[in-house]
Amino acid sequence: MAEIREKVDVCVIGAGHAGCEAALACARLGLETVIFTVSVDSIALMPCNPNIGGSSKGHLVRELDALGGEMGKNIDKTFIQSKMLNASKGPAVHSLRAQADKQDYSRSMRKVLENQEHLTIKQAEVCELLYEKIYDTDVTFNNGGSSEATREAGKLITGVKTFTGTIYECRAVIICTGTYLNARCLCGEAITYTGPNGLMAATHLSDSLKELGVELRRFKTGTPARMDRRSLDFSKMEEQLGDERIVPFSSSTDPDSIQKEQVKCYLTYTNEETHRIIRDNLDRSPIYAGIIEGTGPRYCPSIEDKVVKFADKKRHQIFIEPEGLYTNEMYLSGMSSSLPEDVQIRMYRTVPGLENCRMVRNAYAIEYDCINAKQLLPTLEFKNISGLFAGGQFNGSSGYEEAAAQGLIAGINAAMKLLNKEPLILDRSESYIGVLIDDLVTKDNREPYRMMTSRAEYRLLLRQDNADLRLRKYGYRIGLVAKDIYDKVVIKQRQIEDEVKRLKETFVGAGKNVQAFMEAHKSSPLKTATSLAELICRPELSYEDIEELDTGRSDIPLPCDVIEQVEIEIKYEGYIERQQRQVEHFKKLEKKLIPSDIDYDDVKSLRLEARQKLKEFKPISIGQASRISGVSPADVSVLLIYLEGKRA
Template identity: 40%
Template structure:
């Protein structure tokens, strides 16, 4: 009998969520990782959330994952980004205590509510076990055999990872101080998969005791409390500020002078890196006319003076890094605690995966996280949820899970990866979602509750609490529709918003459609008290009712296209009406539906029309040939 139903390789953000979700679905789970102490490690900035990413973290939590709860338990500072730009792009972000986050993730995995406790095992997988072409487990470097019905590989930057500091120092490592996974990467190639390479990087850290904060701009936490998790309310200790300073002309001149010593520009690295998280060398080369670049000093933890230097990711030699730091206002006397570095690693182009994140052509194997060509903790966690749920489904003979583009950012993420592929480390943005007004951080629980209930992912207590919260939100909406407010009651609110006074009583629902009138305050003025967090969803539904209606209509049209399946055995090479590029792309990706085919780069509207005609013609032929 196998050791487990699902074996997860790697204990980072993808691996933790894959293990948690597989266990919640009823699977016996083993999580294998090099060091148990680094489960949930934040390898770069100890922060969760940001543009689109914060919504993913809430989606992961809504389904029962660990990221939201771990964030709340380790939060040092919170800010809601883009709030002034509207609810479609408002994004929560928290700075976390690195050690507390890691501790919280491990505790949450050890106590996840499931039929079978998750087994945490230390070791390194060196090759897969195979039976009839199906992956059935792994062998570790010390000879142990771990067998499972499904395996999820979430190896982050560890696949043949190499750290670069300057042009002359290359260290085989998956992360600073931890060895790379070499043999398992070679075995992926031996299984017939295409394996390519990306790079990423991290900035230096500094000792905050030598920082002159008086010349920097202080950035405090938002005053209103916020929780990423819908399921629990962790206590929030006093927040710790972050600080903003700038890398100006002295830094730019130093980097230009030493650019040939950078691993990236000195020839040590030639593969693509994350465009939206560039190194300081990239910034100065690509934006030569920018007078200065932002530098953020963010706390690493509550019990340490060490600071993360956001904005100065680099692969310059350590002595140049220290000189660069001391040219930043406020860091003139600073000491560097850890140098920054670039890291190069293997990934598998994700068009080799199905929408379930099963790897095509390798039964029993799933992948999630940076191995699929993404960057970011939240992107990894979202994939971990999808891979974990589907690995458990495969092992236990349950229904697979495919999240739609109108259902979750996790659905957008996975569909982009498996349909469009990547040519640089993929990062989520709100602009990638065509239905982003529907995919908000405030309604993640409402959107995903039906899936969580259908799959049995919540405990009875979690389900009751979720249903009570959703009912409370709907009750606020009903109160806004049913409650009248008089001109005298509304007068102070309208005056503060510089809005015309009322001539007669109106319903609160009409009043809050005016700019600057909060729903909670309008109800309070009418004598009705509600919780602020319950009013958020109702206020958005009221103010954006017209836009939301159009978005829902568009999403319904997309669902109809998604309901038009493409046969698995289509021979695209024989469809001569299609362009050569379209035939090649369709054969490689093998889309499940007409809608997915239309999202493949290189498939034109004309190709899509020809494909529809060809499929309909094929269906008529099959119908005629099938005996009654």
């Protein structure tokens, strides 16, 4: 059989949300890239929920956009409802979420991929990773002569081989296999060995990975049933509408261009009868019957899990969301399940509005191979396999946005490596993406990792409204953000700073008209001359409100996004400053780097557990070391003292 051999720079395995971002990043940076998928029709498939964004996930999308990723632009093109969540809460937890037309989303992303220069789409199952071993040479001198000994120092990726035998030689491989590796779907007793939506699973790659020394594990996740819209009674549910003024995810999208009619979503609730049916049939749930060995996500639990874990709750929310404009299928958010079909239909029919529901697709759980990401560097490259990168659910995360963010970073860093440039490692104080990746590679996660607001300790600084100000510079440095787009953010930054300064330095006296103004706005009268900034600090006053007192304000109004930042900076100044101090402390430890050739056996006073963990995780900084579970502050002190001693 004649063997086909192709030569490219980068191979991306999988064309889900991670794979798409990874492949686009590499191709856009000029690297010849091929992206493999088991089905071209499933590019950027949304096999579970029909939305992008949401609490903390919206932040990820904004950040991805600032770095030059595609997800934000794609959802802006294909959303059918949009809402800023938590708008009544503090600015740190505001989060954008959009309902997507799933097919449109997938199609639109496919179009972007298909038209990307340097990018090739290939429908094929990759079943083998090709590599070479790398050796270190130790030279020892004795009695005037020298002797050489070699030892294996790691592996180097050289290419991939598809099921049909074609070999693609390459310098970097990015694994984004999502939930497809050795996947099996469970619906009660019915088990199929497929990926999501009945798509073909990838069954060969796992063995190749094991041969490379990659440790695999099983995770599970699940999805609820889809209902025929015509079988639902929406009059028994609460309508959920989108925002009046739609805000785009991507800063390159013109807000005026996306104002459109939006679809409705609905809210209903489970009840005691639903819970009784679930409880009575728990023995038929593959998870509780012990058939599923994978660990599921705690924060996106199946309805079975919720009923068991929140036994005292009388009801749980169920959001009914359209899957798209050209389908009658409705998604039941909050009610994923792996119970058998007969139990599912009985349970769903207890929910108000769902009494006569017909299931188009059953709910099911899916189990798949993935890794513990502690095997990865913060660049998302494997520690001992040069050129092998990984992103997305394969790394033990859950969610489209988490996947896309990792895919982008893996793609960027694979490209940086091939281009001999500095890698991109975002830290916890500058982005949710940094938090996500640091958590994945540093903590021993035992369940699918979901992004959450509470995971970001410096979240007041990591708002969704300032992602461009935080990260666009990196996108520009890397080459994924064009100069003119970058310049815009530089100008924005300057406008914000100038305006804040002006407001702090402009004072109004306690004159008659000012006091009248204060009274009219139900604000206490001024005692002395007060800066405009101090006025904006008052909860009852805004930048807009004080316009009539602000005689020095420019006639050409500042852009809305500048005013938004000015207001946040002034109103929350104290908090922002305090958080920044915390960040400074954090940065100090991040900057204390641990040499990669450190011999932990030489650090005498380390506890055994800490020594093992440090050897295993190989942290790059004292900061990262301090976050490894099993490494105590005392151990870190020991390490600090050791490094100090080495330096002296």
